[in-house]
Amino acid sequence: MNRQALSREIIDTCLEMTRLGLNQGTAGNVSARYNGGMLITPSGMPYEQMNEDCIVFVDGDGHYEAGKLPSSEWRFHHAVYQARPDLDAVVHNHAIHCSAVSILGKAIPAIHYMVAVGGTDHIPCVPYATFGTPKLAEYVQQGIQQSKAILLQHHGLIAAEKNLRKALWLAHEVEVLATWYIQLLAITNDVPVLSPQEIQVVLGKFSTYGLRIED
Template identity: 75%
Template sequence: MNNRATLSRQIIHTCLEMTRLGLNQGTAGNVSVRYQDGMLITPTGMPYERMTEEAIVYVDQQGKHEAGKLPSSEWQFHLAVYNARQDVNAVVHNHALNCTAVAILGKPIPPIHYMIAVGGSDHIPCVPYATFGSQTLANYVYDGIKTSKAILLAHHGLIAAEENLDKALWLAHEVDVLAAWYLKLLATGLDIPVLSSEEIQVVLEKFKSYGLRIEE
């Protein structure tokens, strides 16, 4: 496992990349990685460009954070993701424009394109709304993330979880593209054709052997 300093630098890099890719605005969004008996997570309310390795906060499995630092207000749902899925080690949350627009509609993204399988399912779910930073929202995330590694949060944004930060950021970007396509299709007012569950299962199998190849 990478040491804390390396992981902290990777978290900061991911935050800056998220902004560069147009997936986030201001101090919205947060990023974490699994670490020891808990996680390392971005601090609350700090602009990404001012973030330092020392500002990254350790939160243990019980939700206790190290003294003198305040973790992101949404640390609870990050912990919920790690508890729900042992196959992921990184979580990216943002308010990406397209994903958030679909989330405001309260809609999952259906299988409009074979890339829907990036989340490991035949759709990108949308979990119910709850106040940010609440245990209720964490509970919704816990249930939703079991279905797909990417989920929408109603009236809020996107969560993407993967085995490392590079893959989690890639997943977040791919889902925002899917959301953009879906919004364009909704705007036509036409019935939207979708791929069958059987076809998505074929794609899911193919992704196991030649999906995203970002090494640790």
């Protein structure tokens, strides 16, 4: 995909993320792997005001275009691409229920078989670090090696996939899981979970399951 088309897809992903209720204002950010680096949303710009020329290219060494300022979270997007060569798109947001679970510092356990969307038996929560810092990028790099979706403590969600549509789908699925988990925690601290054996069966099935979108 050429730069103009991919930039348009990034903007459309941002707008759809808001439409789905997964983000508020300018809080989230979206990127896609491109030309040895990545294309990423700019810092602090409302999605509806973006055009293709606003999207920022950041190279593999972390250098970005003169006259443009990438999202303050570009470091952890870069860290995802370094850690996971199999993933080409990253969606980050402050979805309400994912953020609530992250404030509790909890991973989302195997409360439902859809937890396998991340590729493991839970959705991890990485430790807190100030937004935009190398330390947060370090935590993200560690967490994303476990799961394609991770919570950031006191912050929000990262979902990474082979393309933007899959990444947004993953983010939405994890927000549903987080919604169930928050509601269950309001009833009991002893939330039932699936057995490790069953999750392994589900993970095997998930090798051919999911959103049927071409890479």
